[in-house]
Amino acid sequence: MKIIEQTISNYIFSNYSNDSIHFSQKGHEQVVYFQDEATGLQAIVGIHDTTLGPAVGGLRFFEYQDERDALKDVLRLSRGMTYKASIAGLNCGGGKAVIMKKKGMKLTEALLRKYGTFIERLGGHYITAPDYNTTMEHMVEIAKSTRHVIGLPVASGGSGDPSENTAYGVYMAMKATAKKTFGRDCLTGKKIGIAGVGKVGYFLAQLLCKEEAIVYVADICAKRLQAITEVCKVEVVAAERLCSRPLDIYAPCALGATLNSATIPMLNCAIVVGAANNQLADQDRDGKLLLKRGIIYTPDFLANAGGLINAVTELEPRSKDLVKKRTEQLYTICLDVLDKAAKTARPTQEIAQEMAIARIQSIKNAQLGQ
Template identity: 80%
Template structure:
């Protein structure tokens, strides 16, 4: 199904009441559709929960098969942002935007400024940021139309590129998982495979090489592989082979749904920790599959929280040292999740979600009592 003019109005607020399945299962507060014919903008904004504060989440530019696929993606991503913010102890809620890439759609200044105009009409309930295929430079154009944007360059008073902070968070989570699994968080000599060496994967590879790990990398883009092999001592593996390569730790750092009924039985590792969002194709069943195989899994919304921790500094000025300290606190949170999961013989994804939801519910109940 192609997205047609009839399937969008230029500015529609939807409470999602006509789709009871999604609404009841995902619990979103608001889903908003935007269209602008002049620029080719077609977007969906999902605001999942604002109990802790305004929803914050990136804007993803991606070519979806159809509108339903885009909707499913933005619902899952925004829900994950709620969990990510909560478990990291941040005072923001979860939201996300998908910009639907068509054959002639480009991220031009007019399109991005129009998107910013639409975001501004939400009155601060949602704050946008960089995500897949969007950058700090794109945020500069968006900021011409709204102040509800983070991820701006340092020169403009922003928090800069979140990639290195996201990578550092994954690195910290990886050390915690190693401590739980191998009895030490020293990664020297550990065989670690990174699937996807974009900005985050690249930074992660550098950190791991500095830690003297044995690093394998895979990517569909040859330019990225050339860049990382020039910068670090890594071995390139075909992307279709990395998930069953003999590894200590497997790190998915590209798109989601890479852990599923087909790939999990093939995994040849002890630990999975990566930066990709929505790594589990089926959050319930695939979490159980990893548990049954004895593979330690750090939930993605916990492992990749470093970028969000950094982005939130634009809402309230925070020193670089404090940002690093807050990212390093993910180590303790990861160990807590892994220990609880082991003690109760439950998937780590389930335990981490319960921890995130519990914080939200406590605050929500406190607000109701006032």
């Protein structure tokens, strides 16, 4: 069956010149579209920057409204991965992939193998991993066609589920932000709302309950809520009400773009620290809105870097103790970002991005002999 693979040309980006999200994200090294008629596969891979190493990023399986929305997601997420890897001190770049889901579509072995064949053709410039609606088991199928995959089960020689380490990184970021805001990093008695108790939110809730925080949870999935209430003392809140509930810390841990011009005025908290990617619907506008409201925001790509730290151990094998130590360093990095933002009265998102870009630029300058 005919396979079509092509790099999306510059004219596509020019078509989005009136779309601030797309226009602001030019500069990707490569954006590739791939489809296979036999399996129904339609995928887009975005490689944002490989200065620090091969682009690493998850594979998202999602039902988009159209290809434009899928491309938007790839561009935003891959850029965020570049910042995440850089600010965490990792030796990899940023990338992302999406498979466009159609109604009733499943990730079959044939489809995943074909996706793996496509990833192999990229020659190691992009390394794929689990993400929204994809699992370690899916990576096992993909690995049958490519070497360029991480996030495999321990039994398959991988690093295992990164969710627990992602949650631990968010927990470290919460403690650092609490230290900056309240003068101490103890979370005992703090009112914390977790929006989304999938795997990461589930582990995060357990960490917070262990420290005797007062935890509220919301999720659209009743089974997830039941699972967390069986292991933790938490209070379930309707999803649409959690962001306006009086809280010390609000933690978005589901899909992105939930912090926007409609929801930010509703927030009734001192801090926002969560695991979701791309929490700000508009990076520039919404970061300033949070600053104007006096809400301290820890950038998502910093707070949720623990999962990436865990996954890249498959590229540079390290012990679990070293992974935990690297994740704990997010505490210090977070304090540095918050201190710089406070001194300059600028959004934390801008400061963190500048720090990430500065590291990349220093490597580029060294490579050029500057």
